[in-house]
Amino acid sequence: MKYKVPFVNYPLQYRNLKTEIDSAVQSVLERGDLILRQDVEDFEKDLASFLGVKFAVGLDDGTNAIIFALKAAGVGPGDEVITVSHTFVASVASIVHCGATPVLIDVKEYDYLMDMDKLEKVITPKTKAVIPVHLNGRGCDMEKLMFIAKKHNLAVVEDTAQALGAKFKGKMIGSFGLASTYSFYPAKILGGVGDAGALATNDKEVYEQAILLRDHGQKTKTDIVCYGFTGRLDNLHAAILNVKFKRLPGWIERRREIAGIYQVGLSDLDQVGLPPAPDSDSRFFDVYQNYVLRAQERDELAQFLKENGVEILIKDPVALHHQKGLKLEKFKLPVSEKLAQEVISLPMYPELSNEQVRYAIDCVKRFYSNG
Numbered sequence: 001m002k003y004k005v006p007f008v009n010y011p012l013q014y015r016n017l018k019t020e021i022d023s024a025v026q027s028v029l030e031r032g033d034l035i036l037r038q039d040v041e042d043f044e045k046d047l048a049s050f051l052g053v054k055f056a057v058g059l060d061d062g063t064n065a066i067i068f069a070l071k072a073a074g075v076g077p078g079d080e081v082i083t084v085s086h087t088f089v090a091s092v093a094s095i096v097h098c099g100a101t102p103v104l105i106d107v108k109e110y111d112y113l114m115d116m117d118k119l120e121k122v123i124t125p126k127t128k129a130v131i132p133v134h135l136n137g138r139g140c141d142m143e144k145l146m147f148i149a150k151k152h153n154l155a156v157v158e159d160t161a162q163a164l165g166a167k168f169k170g171k172m173i174g175s176f177g178l179a180s181t182y183s184f185y186p187a188k189i190l191g192g193v194g195d196a197g198a199l200a201t202n203d204k205e206v207y208e209q210a211i212l213l214r215d216h217g218q219k220t221k222t223d224i225v226c227y228g229f230t231g232r233l234d235n236l237h238a239a240i241l242n243v244k245f246k247r248l249p250g251w252i253e254r255r256r257e258i259a260g261i262y263q264v265g266l267s268d269l270d271q272v273g274l275p276p277a278p279d280s281d282s283r284f285f286d287v288y289q290n291y292v293l294r295a296q297e298r299d300e301l302a303q304f305l306k307e308n309g310v311e312i313l314i315k316d317p318v319a320l321h322h323q324k325g326l327k328l329e330k331f332k333l334p335v336s337e338k339l340a341q342e343v344i345s346l347p348m349y350p351e352l353s354n355e356q357v358r359y360a361i362d363c364v365k366r367f368y369s370n371g
């Protein structure tokens with residue numbers, strides 16, 4: 001089915017950038033610069049400078065970025081790492097892949113982010129790190145989190161896969177903790193043409209560890225100093241990301257504009273809960289990776305929207321800790337469980353036209369007015 005308002009529109013973004021992307025690809029192929037060349041270095045420099053941190057490391061995806069950050073923080077078997085259940089599975093999987101034990105806490109009703117009031121209660125002598133997940137383009141309250149983390153000597157790895165460019169109290173999300181991690185999966189704010197990721201840090205040792213881990217622990221071609229992975233950002237991919245990176249500030253502004261249109265259009269509906277509006281709290285600068293509603297009769301609304309040409313996403317109809325194969329059932333997290341039944345993502349990307357956004361709003365309104 002061809003949607004009037006598709007959930008993503010990769011071809012449209014490519015058409016808008018075609019000349020620059022084609023020329024970047026051609027240049028890389030003609031130079032034969034495929035692995036860890038200038039384009040990766042340029043990307044890393046730009047990312048670090050955008051975030052206001054000392055180092056960035058281009059990686060193959062956002063999951064390895066979290067794994068490398070945790071490993072660089074010394075996380076391993078016997079350690080506990082605290083994060084949330086209301087996130088993409090990779091935030092939790094990364095902990096397990098390090099041999100550590102995930103400890104999950106609940107999120108707030110208001111913005112679906114880690115409830116800092118719950119954090120201190122689950123800290124034990126085994127707790128080594130905490131992963132705040134900046135979900136949907138909004139940063140966590142990093143003041144509260146850093147206060148608690150410092151008090152208990154915990155490493156902070158910020159999962160910033162969904163919040164590149166977000167700020168808390170004017171400071172870039174991703175620049176607070178020991179390290180922060182990014183995903184450039186195509187649907188992300190800065191979307192690649194496949195899988196890609198990065199790690200950012202102010203800590204030289206973490207940086208050096210990440211450089212080793214992404215390239216089989218090879219310090220030089222003849223000196224292998226630890227067991228590593230194939231975790232490098234492809235140079236060709238970096239060249240494409242470099243083209244897109246220049247558009248990022250404009251894209252973020254456009255996402256905030258679209259969030260404002262949704263906000264005005266939907267705020268009089270009692271049946272939906274909206275995410276915080278773009279200017280609702282001056283401490284938070286949200287980049288709206290996703291526009292996520294809490295909706296009464298969520299599944300019926302989803303069906304109605306699809307039938308009317310608005311493509312939506314219900315990412316996690318089952319709370320992560322209720323996914324049988326993950327063996328996390330012991331956690332009781334009422335807000336996360338409720339959100340799994342209520343949340344629905346509407347289309348959100350800079351290429352959407354105002355007409356498409358208004359059409360999506362009208363459809364939501366029509367669903368509820370039909371009773």
Ligand SMILES: Cc1ncc(COP(=O)(O)O)c(C=O)c1O
Pocket residue numbers: 061062063064087088090091133135159161162182183184185195196197
């Ligand atoms: C919150 C969060 N963390 C981690 C990841 C993992 O990133 P990747 O898919 O690039 O491995 C994602 C990707 O969607 C994510 O949304």
